[in-house]
Amino acid sequence: MLASLTLAAPLAHADEGQWQPYQLPELQKELKQLGITIPARQLADLGKHPMSAIVSLGGCSASFVSNAGLVVTNHHCAYGAVQRNSSAKRNLIADGFLAKTRAEELPAGASDRIYVTDKLENVTAQVTGGLDTRLAGAERHKQIQSRIKALIAECEQDKAYRCSVPSFHRGLEYYRIRQLAIRDVRLVYAPSDKIGNFGGDVDNFEWPRHTGDFAFLRAYVGKDGRPADPSPDNVPYHSKDFLVVSAAGLKNGDPILLAGYPGRTSRYKLPVEIRAARDVSYPRRVQESQADLAVIAQATAGNAEWAVRYAAVAKSINNGMKKTQGLIDGFARKDIAAIKDTQDAEFRQWFAKNGAGSEPTLLAELDAVIAEDIALTEQEFAMAVATQSDLYRAARTLYRAALERKKPDAERELGYQERDQALIKARLTRLEQSLVPAVDQARWQAALQRYARLPAATHPQGLDAKLPAAEAVPALYANTLLNATANRLSWLSKDAAAIEQSEDPFLRLAVANQGLAEAMEQRRKEVDGTLERVIPRYMQAFIAFKKSQGKPVYPDANSTLRVTFGSVAPYTPRDGIIKGPFTKVEGILEKHNGQAPFNAPQALRDAVQAKRFGAYRDAALGSVPVNFLSSADTTGGNSGSAVMNSKGELVGLNFDSTYESVTKDWYFDTAITRAIHVDIRYMLWVMQEVDGAHNLLKEMTIKGAPRR
Template identity: 55%
Template sequence: MYKYTLFPAALLCSVAAIADEGQWQPYQLPQLQQQLSARGISVPAADLADLSKYPMNAIVSLGYCSASFVSPQGLVVTNHHCAYGAIQQNSTAENNLIANGFLAKTQAEELPAGPSERLYVTELVEDVTAKVSGALTAKLTDLARFEAIENNRKQLIQACESDANYRCNVVSFHHGLQFFLIKQLMIQDVRLVYAPSESVGNFGGDIDNYEYPRHTGDYSFLRGYVGKDGKPAPFAKDNVPYQPKFHLKINASGVKAGDGILLAGYPGQTSRYRLAEEIAFARDWQYPASVTTFSQMIQTIDAFGAKDPALQVRYASVVKGYNNRMKKMQGLLDGFKVTDIHAIKQQQQQELAAWIAADSSRKVHQKALAALQEVVSAEQQYQQQTWYFDNAKRSDLLKAAQDLYRLAQERQKPDAERELGYQQRDLKMWQGRLKRLDTSFAPSVDLALWSQQLAVYLQQKPVLRIKALDDALGLVPGMTAAQISATLQPWYDKTTLGTGAGRLAWLDKTPAEFAASNDPFIKAAVAVYQQQIALEQQQKAIQGALLNTRPAYMQAVIAFNQSKGKPVYPDANSTLRITYGHVDGYPAADGVYKTPFTSVRGMIAKQQPTGVFQLPAKLVQAYQAKQYDGYYYADLGATPALPFNSVPLNFLSSADTTGGNSGSAVMNGKGELIGLNFDSTYESISKDWYFNPAITRAIHVDIRFVLWMMQYVDGAQNLLDEMTIVRD
């Protein structure tokens, strides 16, 4: 269900949308009917706007990735890298499901995905702007504005969550110009059903990440379970599969070059409406600093993993996440060099200023840009001020201690007055995170990572260091990582936070009990608490200023874009969005055109005897034995002069995606599943800031490859039997 007001009218797009750009809120789709029809999309736009209908009711979120129901028994398909945490959770050095893959032949064999795993089904999106910010006055201080908006959000969330089966949130759109209440059914019991081996699901590893041609079978299956009464419930052996209202049909005929597609999921964050100054800051400081930090941590973890397979398994999901983020940021930096997005944004701002100046009725917009630039400068100074301090706390146990102490402080307040994230509604997720650490933490690795970042922290100017932290940890300028490690190693022997039971024991403790503790991590958390709160207040004031200046700027941007007939969609913010496009290749470089499909034939040609390009023998044998009836194609319309002749594996489309879209359902014009989004090409990583229709392409795993693997390679007939598979 969607409830919204037409405020302002410009938030709805012009029919003259450019190319396939746009991460659209479902309610905007009826205004895009012309474009959808031109792409061959036959699903009525009104149905796409209705979250209670097919296909949108089948689209779900994992909280960090996207997914979709594909059977009436709660079976969910997503990416292999999205299910990686669940696979790692159930892996050991002796029974390594990451390396070997996993298939439950019966529901009784399905494995718990982890205490923090959830499936979220969006059922209601309601415009609550008037209730959140409509009554605020210009006289409020920046901090007061932030706190007023937070209090209004909390009240709406509390009222929405009168039914404990739902998770609600109030999310900002257009950077505070609008607020929507999002209500989601929360399925708490999630289980791992089927994952191919890493040599398929992560073929090419980090070498091929963001690259194309790509040959990665990035898919996995989960299942949602509920209590016998049909309502969400924590994990229990006698829970039953959730029965969704709708599940996606799977079209085994797939797509060919030029076909129109829909893509639905939960994109994380884009920065399309940011200032040129923000692009420069990311390019010159933020991204380089992040790449350096991630590189350091990856090297440290890899060194431990090379010596101990158990540690390699334990930190597999962590390293995969770090590698992905580091390569994306490096790709953004490279993208800034290829396309001068900073100059493009400067030109756009100049055009906006000229448009405002051309009409006296637009004077209301004149001060918006200057005011925003001033606040953005303060925000950037804050980020630089706190960067090394935040990195100096990169110990899982110190973080747990800080979080637990903050929770103890917040529990002294009435629940409605606590900070979001520390309320009664959050306790189950707290418990899950604290338990989950048991399978992704090792004292030796944690100490090495922490000592490394502390050494970097100590190299900074005194103004960037925090005395309370230095004193609590016994830090002295000039200490090396080895010296820091020797100082802090005894902490790991003295703490009770090294086990899940030890961490959970602190959930109900009072601030006085924390203050009296001799646990070194707890003592450090107590010591830096006041400084942390002071910095948080500073950040809230900045956010309050942004909540005043960005909406005013966005009103100007939206009005300007509408006057030019350009599409107006909100930046991505992890809420449900729909994009559309078509299957298409792209010109990657001078004289280089990348075709829209890759194949199993190409995958096998790429294999190597060792490393990340190894392949399971059973996959190669099945293909060489020509066991691919129903999935082998001679031509997909991609390269007329060169017949295809293989099983399709990955394909490209012009759909507008970003992080969080991993696992998103890629559908044909009838709303039938034909693939899963899992990556972007390296040339289009910079689309988070600027959408270039000539080269922006998303990479999808072809559903025909998934079905072929299930039928001919991994023997997952039990899962094929419960899905609705159709052919054209």
């Protein structure tokens, strides 16, 4: 029954939907009508081209483009790796980086991974089957988590793999996903941010764009072909499959396929959840981001080394802030809550006739638990503001890890099991390249002051008395030893008793606050357990309602492999304005003013002015296309996703959405929703004419490429 519910219904719009690969055979007709020539059954097979070439970076998407582990993704997805290898004297962010040989490739970072999905199985019956319906929230959540951990442990008998059991349709289904986890990842090539981040935060989510948001990484493994810790003895991973690059490009109206790992969408949330986000959560997030960025800017002003260390942090905050502001503006432009009100009323009317007899209390239970979830989410936000310190978070991680080690591995919380120890160590190590104690101190002091101004109802019970006063924070930093990586890592091998006896002020604070943190976690488990009991029943009814209307039935994005499709398309954001689907390299010259973020490299400007376009010149445009629009259904996490033509050849990389599209996380509006992609021809042109990345051009298989 569950399988039949989640099979695709007839499409309302061919470009809406972030589909699980197994659903694609049900969409064969729509794919064929669009012009996709790859059989849908082939697209559904993770072991066949092109899905076998699509990988995750654990937050971004990417794809293999050679059989030697070469991976292409977005520049902003590799930004952390570039930043960690940069200094004020050797600023790879500004200058770019190109390894001419494999020996010159640089370590991407201790926590960087490339995940290759190779197996997916429906385990809904194993996760929720036979659960006592009378279980209270926390106990239900505990039993579900216990079953999930057992499924993961079974899957990870082979330590080469990382497994997960995410839920789909808000807990209606669970799938176990197995991924080869490659942990020796190296930076191969990233253009200067004058190309890779041209336009910066000013152009972020805007159109027209002229950003070369691309970079290359390489996966390395042991000589036996299995994942291994970083080592000079490792060899490039021999990827089973890789994407052929097409230099022929696309034109307006051409079909595209897009595959990647979209993060989170909220298409099936209730009107009350939209209003809570629109009116409360999102405005607070924007205010918090603005304030934090101002503190970082002030604390790093005049110190080039500190600015480099916090470049990736600031970029990430800026990106999230602009997206959140876009959501607020989108809600103001189109009353999505009102649209959802109508849909919700239609559903409740349908449910009264078709489901209420068997579920008389469902809607009352639903409304009650959603209200609890919203209230708790606000307190969790306040807690995050109050603990805005990398060193304090490190101390909390160390103490929590020590407490969890007291338990049998199967009983530990997810994130603290033996399988997680390497990642915990990597996170603590990574601070070496992205932490300045003086900046961290300034951020925390300011955050504590902002926390004090949040509504009292959002303050977690007992937290205020446990927090240091803002004026007491400098003493914590003056007397801690956790700012040194070796000292942080040394505590990983010590037990909870040793940490409880420590005189380090951050560890003492973590110990003092552990009880309150556990109480907050317990409340979250109680709410989550109730959600896990109520929401799947609601979703089962809602899917039946949608199918009765012939509407799409696809799960919200949850960072798992998805496929979407659409076409190259312009759009009209407002009356009298039509925005075309392509931009050209001449637009870079029009925007260039010599000042960041509109400071294009001289070599690029020279190549444009000389019209050295070669085989990458588009006949219709008379130039090299930089970025293009499509109607594909994307969200955060889709950054770096492969954009493919009808044959499955790589023609672009997804990296952004138009500002008017941001609200698609909640509601897909076909008329104005557009994703923004790097045109592969611009990437190849930059590699050839600007940066001289001839070794990589030779390594890839490129159709229609000029001789090199």
